Amino acid sequence: MNHRTMRRASAAALIAATVTSAAACGPTGGDAGAQNTPSTSPSPAKPKDAFEGLTGAQISDKAKTALKSATSLRVTxxxxxxxxxxxxxxxxxxxxxxxxxxxxxPDAGVIEIIKNRSSVFMKGDEAFWRASIASDKNLNAKQADAVLEIVKGRWMKVDKKTARAMIRKDMCDLSAVADELKGDSPTTTSRGADITRAGQALAVVYDRDGDSVTTVHVTKTGKPYPVEIINTGGTDAGSLKFTDFDKPVDTTPPPADQILDPRKLNR
Structure with missing residues (x-):
């Protein structure tokens, strides 16, 4: 699951977050004359490593398989x-x-998207519409302001051709993301030290490709989902976070009175 695959599959990368772990504190010494009393309580058994004996590439392959089995997820x-x-x-x-x-x-605002099997709706903020209108050289300033008044704060139902131009398939279809995933080479992939984040135990796998290093955090309990992929070095520095596995995606259309009739833009 290397950085080139994830770039193609998700077209997304966050600035890598620094993961820190606190060192375990040793026992605190008592008074000079105090006698240490050995604990009679047995030490808790160390949980079995779900990936014991597996290489980094094998763990990465398990994460890829788990991701392919997911019916839905959220990418940020x-x-x-x-x-x-x-x-x-x-x-x-x-x-x-x-x-x-x-x-x-950047410099072009925010666009909201709702896509279900039959329809696609989009809504841009003012910055998005201003950037879009500015690209239309056929509109003068007065006409541009008139268009902005019509569209701002409103949803638009767009046709499939427009939707394909606006939304990459691998930014909206989990099956397309999963189909792009490739395995990692055992010669470039290794397992690092496990971490715990928000109470969740995670295996850490590194894949190196020239100057680029991809770090994958994989859950050690339940399905071995990849929950974060971090790229450092090269030209694709950043990371992806995966959450909300198998939760239904709410594609309820906007209220009818919030949907703009595109014919109004032609008047």
């Missing part, structure tokens, strides 16, 4: 768009191609 992170810009994505998606979430573009 920053995404290079291939044109030197960074997108901020927060998208819930499922294997039916439905999704709901937001994409924030």
């Amino acid at each position: 992170g920053d995404a290079p768009d291939g044109e030197g810009r960074t997108l901020v994505i927060d998208m819930a998606m499922d294997t039916a191609g439905s999704c709901r979430g937001t994409i924030t573009q």
Whole structure:
């Protein structure tokens, strides 16, 4: 599950978060004359390592298989768009191609998306619409202001062709993401020290490709889902976070009175 695969699959990468762990504290010494009394309580048994004896590549393959078995999830992170810009994505998606979430573009505002099997709805904030209107050289300032008044705060139902231009399939369809996943090479992948985050035990796997290092955090209890993928070095520095596995994606359409009739833009 290397960094090139995840870039293609999700088009997203967050600035890598620094993971710190506190060192365990040793016993505190008593008074000078006090006598240490050995504890008679047995030490708690160390939980069995779910990945004992597995290589980093084997753990990565298990995470890939678990991700392919998920029916839905939520992806959050920053995404290079291939044109030197960074997108901020927060998208819930499922294997039916439905999704709901937001994409924030640098200097071009926020767009909200609701996509189900039959319809696609989008709503941009004022910055998004101003950037979109500015790209239309056929509109003068007065016309642009008139269009902005019509569209701001409103949802629009868009056709499939427009939706395909707006939304990459691998940003909305979990099946497309899973299909892109590839295994890691045993020669470049290794297991690091486990960590615990928010009470959850995670295995840590590293994959190296030249100057780039991809770190994958994999759950050690339940299904071995990858919950975070961090890229450092190279041109794809960042990370993805995966949450809300197998939770239904809410694709309820917006209220009818909040949906703009596109014909109004042609008047």
